Amino acid sequence: MKLNIALLAGDGIGPEVINQAVKVSDAVASKFGHEISWTPALTGAAAIDAVGEPYPDETHEACVAADAVLFGAIGHPRFDNDPSAKVRPEQGLLKMRQKLGLFANVRPTFTFPSLIEKSPLKKERIEGTDLVFLRELTGGIYFGKRGREDNDNTAYDTCTYTREEVERLAKKGFEMAMQRSKKLCCVDKANVLETSRLWRETVQKLEKDYPEVEVSYEFVDAVAMRLVQWPSAYDVLITENLFGDILTDEASVISGSMGLMPSASLGEKTSLFEPIHGSYPQAAGKDIANPLATVLSAAMMFETAFGLKDEAEAIREVVNKSLAKGVVTEDLADGGKAYKTSEVGNWLAENI
């Protein structure tokens, strides 16, 4: 198969971790007889510095032309704490999500038996956790009307959802539940928000199309609690954009393996794959960042974007092997030898 992949390294540790995913992807492709053509393109602070725009048109065109997008991370401290900055790396991310129509963000949280001791939670709480969030990614308060009024004395943001937007996301949730343990949790704040009531109504209507799926409805504040108390009670969770932002980040640390959590953002045509962690600017350029989340995002890409399951499995296996052998970066080294980012990538590519 010929695979055209747009490569958006982004900022901070982005380029370093992306490089390892490229090595591993090339290795798995050559093993299984595929040919990858990579198209690098600029995003984030890197793109602002180069062309004054965090998601330039050429980058968008590269993404549209590709079969899938592999993404590193964006964000730079220079833009934080400056509420008045006119152009920010994050705007590029939001523009990209919107222009590519990446409406469903898939964020799994699972445990690696060898890493379970790294969880901030007690072992008996986290054991067996294997959940996945579907976060709506192109609607809600992220994309509603916002501004100032009343002589700059008042600010407002608007959260909007249409039935179609909710349905599209919820259907993906039901489908995913059918492939897993047939349990779906709809997370909202229907006791307060009108948009949440629309979510709940829409999901309730879909229930009859998926009679095997057991659906629960929980408030976002309750889920924020239960994720810490009994994360293994959850399987598939669907939610709107902002709740998803908060809860998936919370979920990503409970397993103790944040440096390993991949994600996918699915659109009708294009899909994008990226690690859950951020651009971690303090570590940039030091060859110390953990590349496994990005490598596992490449595995998700093989499976989800290209339907290549064996290839995905081969990547996951070699990652497990590296963990078992202790070929890991300093965050996982635990007193043992700490390998460099590039060394881990090389080892994975060689051992696939």
Next chain:
Amino acid sequence: MKLNIALLAGDGIGPEVINQAVKVSDAVASKFGHEISWTPALTGAAAIDAVGEPYPDETHEACVAADAVLFGAIGHPRFDNDPSAKVRPEQGLLKMRQKLGLFANVRPTFTFPSLIEKSPLKKERIEGTDLVFLRELTGGIYFGKRGREDNDNTAYDTCTYTREEVERLAKKGFEMAMQRSKKLCCVDKANVLETSRLWRETVQKLEKDYPEVEVSYEFVDAVAMRLVQWPSAYDVLITENLFGDILTDEASVISGSMGLMPSASLGEKTSLFEPIHGSYPQAAGKDIANPLATVLSAAMMFETAFGLKDEAEAIREVVNKSLAKGVVTEDLADGGKAYKTSEVGNWLAENI
């Protein structure tokens, strides 16, 4: 001193836990020579059943006339999962907050050495945690314009904040920081939301009035992570209404002592005190609910509303004694004897 307290027991376990707080408050009052006059009033599902309204005018008048309000819990499963219910217990809560102007919700999270093993977090993660959230409680998306459009196909909610609203809350945060360890964290989503940028601007301006306070600005998703990873890194956190709803619930379970966490909602004139836990309908009427969060809310009331520190301290001491002696309800019994809600209340009142 003569203390006039409005008593809003509410739903579920509300009446049972409130009764214990009344016993303990009366005991401490008689010990220190005060006289409490309690004015019971209806709220929540109980009020809907009685008069068709979750926050009736008579209840509001009782609150306004009182020096403080002691509140149990509201909410009833009969109203959940029914997005079309016209009157809901929660509306009473929101109306009460708004009409009484309870703009600052103070929610501490701390650990009890004897309960630290109950935390879902590992001991070394949670030890030393002693933080307090100040959640804005009468603005934001809870009270903005909301509705349906486009033939019922679109729903919207509006989040609005004025500079005055932010300033009022933030000032309380700075004052609290000055009395604690002079660290303040402003939690927002300023990389996306206009209201968050207004928050950040306003807090940044206030910094010069409190030069001793060290202020940090963090995104809500990052805080949702770090609360689980290193909760003891936080001290005073200020945030808007919805973020506060989610994060304070998350924070309330990390200590393992949710059944013990009190809260205060401060207004310009009236203040209200209530446990953080909900109405826990499954346990209602069984005399098994843990009354300590409500008893500790009464302690907060003595200190905050009446300036009676010794009285508050006396309540906290007797609660610690009950924990040390194992005079606790089944949730804390750990194989030992489980006392009834009323027995715990009696023991506390007798031993004060």
